[in-house]
Amino acid sequence: MPIGISDEHAELAASVRKWAESQGSIAATRAAETDPEALAPWGALPAEMGLTAIALPESVGGGGGTLLDQAVVVEAAGYALVPGPFLPTVVAGLLYDDAELRAGIAAGEVTVGLGIDGRAVLGAGTTTHLSVPVGDGRHVLVHADAAEVRPGEAIDPTRTVAEVVLGAGAASGAPTYEASGVPLPLVVLAAAEASGIARWCLDTAVEYAKVREQFGKKIGAFQAVKHLCAEMLEVSESVTAAAWDAAEAVESDADQAAFAAGVAATICFDGAVEVAKACIQVLGGIGFTYEHDAHLYLRRAIALRAALGDTGAHAAGLAATAATGVRRSGEIDFGGLDAQFRDEARTEAQRIGALAESDRRAALADTGFLTPHWPAPFGLGAGPVQQLVVDQELQNAGVERPDLVIGAWAAPTILEGGTDEQRDRFVRPTLTGEIVWCQLFSEPGAGSDLASLRMKAERTEGGWVLNGQKVWNSMAERADFGVCLARTDAEAKPHAGISYFVVDMKSEGIDVRPLRELTGEALFNEVFFDNVFVPDDCLVGEVNGGWRLAVTTLANERVAMAGSKLGDSVELAIDLLAELDSPSAPEKVGRAIALAQVVKLLATRATLRSIAGQGPGAESSVAKLVGVRSRQDSAELAMELLGAEMFTGSERSLAANDLFLRNRCLSIAGGTTQILRNVAGERLLGLPRG
Structure with a gap:
């Protein structure tokens, strides 16, 4: 599923992709191999469609939308491999609070090359302006004529990159912004582009696997190919979920936004590269030809990751953020749909909460609050919104539901x-x-x-x-x-x-x-x-x-929202960071945090789709596969970080040992991971049976 969950976002993404294809986005890139001017129109073309200014204020000619709206557009542009300085121009408009610049971007008169360091400025050489770092976290915006541009190696032929050297006094009086590290809007929108790249690669590989025949069968019927496509689905959905949450979190406080951006930076850029490589593997020989477009997506993915910096450093930064106690909250905006259930649910939950502990279970059963998704009289026949409201009010009242265990399936x-x-x-x-x-x-x-x-x-x-x-x-x-x-x-x-x-x-x-x-x-x-x-x-x-x-x-599953806790093993690993003097530990812990958060995000997106009245997407099925890997790997990581303490019999070493051993069943119980990947390949991706 793409970043956008709502029907409006789906329509927006579809229109952007259709427009880009009609304009010949990939054909322009191929033409640029012999004609350097072939990409020149792509500086202004996105602006003519209003795509560069979706999230800019209406007062400067922008759309007044959210960063999530802009991310939906950038993802679709990534899917269509829109060439030129579209991404850096959009990001620059968000970073610089300058009305003249923003109006120029909205009108298509200004394009911007964007650099995190002066050696790699994306879009430089084809833009009217350049955003260049000048030290101490400060970046300045100058006209391209005020700098020396030294073209770099075009790993990605769809977008130029260059080293920029500012002339004396060029930065004087220029618009500025300050950011330590990679600025948040760039992480968010680059993650959205990575999602678009991953989705194209997945779709292309799956469609090929459905029609290409070898040994008398469609290659998608072979388990090895089916599993590879299913693994691409897992990674692609993870990339999309992380990019979506990074765009959503911008509306939250700074800590929440930093946490979500850290997850996206850790997951999305490596993920896009991984899926692009797998796409070429599925395509086989044809994927290795210059004529096929797959290598263009691989080039875009690898260049994007290089431009955004070491993903290991992003992971370590995420671990440092988590070590301060920051977790991503599981709050949800019902858009007013909860109002009709809220008062009654709160009154009933508070009444149950006032009962003696021994009387609460019967009261939960009598009211239908124990299993609100079941039909009356044993439940409320509740839809997704009412279920979540009941959950929230019970939690607020301090009432914990008993676990029905197997009864939750049998009844x-x-x-x-x-x-x-x-x-x-x-x-x-x-x-x-x-x-x-x-x-x-x-x-x-x-x-x-x-x-x-x-x-x-x-x-x-x-x-x-x-x-x-x-x-x-x-x-x-x-x-x-x-x-x-x-x-x-x-x-x-x-x-x-x-x-x-x-x-x-x-x-x-x-x-x-x-x-x-x-x-x-x-x-x-x-x-x-x-x-x-x-x-x-x-x-x-x-x-x-x-x-x-x-x-x-x-x-039979109920709708639920994920909490903020990342899981016992991950939480233990975070706690251990303060005790360790290991240069590799922060990155390892950060990657475990990111993967655990992605599992929660997949569940959240599935829930939001239910609230929106949409059919189930791939998220819930993928969540089990990704969740198993997260829980098993994080349990092993906790043991690794404990080191020699594992031999002491301490309380936490015993707990870590138990989790590591117990979690081995997760990839077996309820259908092995390998069987579930077969199911995902056939039912979600439509690959033929073996």
Whole structure:
């Protein structure tokens, strides 16, 4: 999904891309190889469309929009590889509070080359003005005639770069701005351009993989190519989420803006390069030709990263910001959509909060506040906005919901596919904690490939007899009931012959045996069924209709906003920074912070899409893949930073060890990472099945 979530932003981005393509943006770049003047019109062309002044004040001829509006345009321009000094000119207009300059940019009469240091001024040599650093964090804006411009090597043929040497007195009386390091608007809009580059590369690779044939198959059907495209999707969505939040955070306080910009600088520029390289890999030989456009995007990505500076330094800066206690808040602007729910939710939440702790769970169940996304009378049938309002008011009232664990999957399935008697019997007791559930799905030969399960359910008088084995069953040793899949038609296709049962875990013939995991604990079990009788009133839904219900069980998720905490391992790593004398630690911790924040941003963007009434995007699926990597890598990093303390048995070393070992299951449970990448490739990217 692109940066813009709203319909207006989607339309704006589409119009910019269509305009750039109609003007021959890439053709101009190719023509410039033999005709240096081919790019000359691209100084003024974006201004004619009003694209350079989207976020400038209306008083100077600008659009009066937000930085997010401008980021949407820059991303689309990056996707279309708009050449010339568009990006540096836009950034300069935001940096210099000079009405004459801004009016000139809006009118297309002024273009600006922008430098972070004097050796690499983007756009220099083709612009009317130059923004050049003069020391002590000060930058000045001078006319191009007042400086010596020494053309540099054009790594990126779409945009010139040069060293600029100011003449004596050139800076006197010139407009100035001050910034330490890379200025915020440049980070934000360069990140948006990186997002556009990554998206083009992903789209191009996927479209090619759908049609290119090798060995009698479309190459997208090969798992290696499918996984590479899925990994491109993960990185591309991460880049977009980080760029989006950096643009959003500008409206927040300075600490929030700096944190979000640090995440973007750490993620986006490396990410664009990574996806551009992968695009050429998918394209194969054709991607290595000069005739294909892929190398132009790789060149733009690598030059952009070089211009913005060492991403490791940005990561270290992010770690330093986080070490002061700054975290990105999870606040959300409902645009007034919450008003109709707010007062009632606040009143009810405060009433529940005033109850004794022992009475709160029943009250949450009675009001529907425990599971507001479930249908009445067990929930509120709440949409995304109402769910989030209830969450906020419960948090404000100091009320914490109990965790339903497996019941959060089992009960919704019974609500959808069960009988009225089953709903009455099982759902409310699940909410009040009277019933504890386990899940009996996986088998030794049917993990990610769940449709291959072999447990048999055979008809008998008044019910069914189940025989077989289940494995990896958490809570089976103390559960009252389990939701169980069993094969009721051995002759049917794998998905078609499965039924969904509720099993009383105290039934005769059930043998629960603990499984000790690599942590040393026994959180899972294997469960053996030896002629276990299940009555007809515990069959949920239709015979052989269990697969659809199983999908419901696994897919039932509520809308929620991510909190500000980055995760135990990342928070520990941040705490350790103050104790360490390691030159590499700040960068490593900063990268862990950035990745953990991206996971939260993907969840937030998915939630905002729900609020906007849009269908699910790729964010929620990608969030699991990226989240697994974040949690596993950060747990390993915490152990690395603890060093020899890991052998002392200190409280935090034991916690780090437990997290590292426990998190190994994350890339296995609920479908392995490799299987999920197959699913992402096929369902999200539309690649053919193998």
